[in-house]
Amino acid sequence: MTQLDTKLVHGLPIDDNATGAVNPPIYNSSTYAFETVASMPRWDYARSGNPTREFLERQIAQLEHGTRGFAFASGLAAIHAVLSIFAPGDRVVVGSNIYGGTYSLFNEHFRRWGLLGTPVDTQDEKALEYAMRGDDSTPPAKAVYVETLTNPLLHVNDIAAIARIAHRYGAIVIVDNTFVTPYLQQPLDLGADIVIHSATKYLAGHSDVIAGLAVVRDDVLGERVYYAQNRLGGVLAPEGCDAVRRGMQTLALRLERQQENALVIARHLLAHPYVGDVHYPGIHGEPVAAKGLRGCGGVLSFEVAPGLDPADILDHLRIFRLAVSLGAVESLAELPARMTHFELSREERLNVGISDELIRLSIGIEDVRDLVDDLDQAFDFARERARRRTAGDVRVSAAI
């Protein structure tokens, strides 16, 4: 049995032509010829399937230890297709702190469609159990939907514990594994039934493609997701499939460096006079391995100390790019309250712990010394700005 790093590089070779090419070809063909009217060709029309996409779909199924994989034009297209296996009137329990686009897909699109979403803090087992069960007027839930690490506070969801509760009620478990990837956790091994990725992030890893993947535990779910993929039609084009495939080959190397860098930065921030709380799994000594994680990934967030304006820091970073998204080779920084979580009202944001002073970093593979220096020069700039502002206030009040 080959190890994960080897699987990342090789996938499951298809050897479907005689050229000896070591990479699977990008088949730019929308249609495939029948030999005769009576023949049943393996490929007929590229939305239903094509060899470039199949390579990627088999690759992610193998990495996530599932039976079948599916590639979509975006992470949200994958989520849309997976949630479409339910019927109007079904109920899904949803982690209370999920990706903003998924949140509005549930609350706007699927609410209109009649799929009920019950938000719950999935780290609270009693609350989860209660939400699964329903009551006289609410049917038992058909599924739980969670993200392995919450965004942007990086709380760890215990997938095995959640799956035990969900399965007791006959519900399936859907895990968005974007922040973690199969390199750090394979949710199907912990009891999940469907795994979803925004492959735009770590799997592709170079901020150059929008893509989504899904993997299922068994053939029954496989048929249902395949129907949604083929009929909703949000498929990933062959070029995109190739970009994700190529990105995944270096996932292990990138993620090792990203989390090594992230830990150095998290510790630096923890000791920094201009920083309040730091959010990175395990940094405060909480058990991460016990929840099935082999590492903590490359995303972290922190509160800027009172008096400093987070925008002064973000606007003056030179190596970190000021941008949403995450998981790529280059480091990115952003202000969740203004850039990624603006779909929540301020009150909703504060309720889940996202303050106006919270900065999220996605750490890349640069030399960590440059990243630390970049943060420090931006902190110094913001500190100086704050000092001048206060000095200005003093002059103003003296004038009055």
Ligand SMILES: *Cc1c(COP(=O)(O)O)cnc(C)c1O
């Ligand atoms: C980015 C992201 C998505 C959406 O993926 P797209 O590829 O942008 O459609 C879903 N879930 C998580 C956790 C994400 O970070």
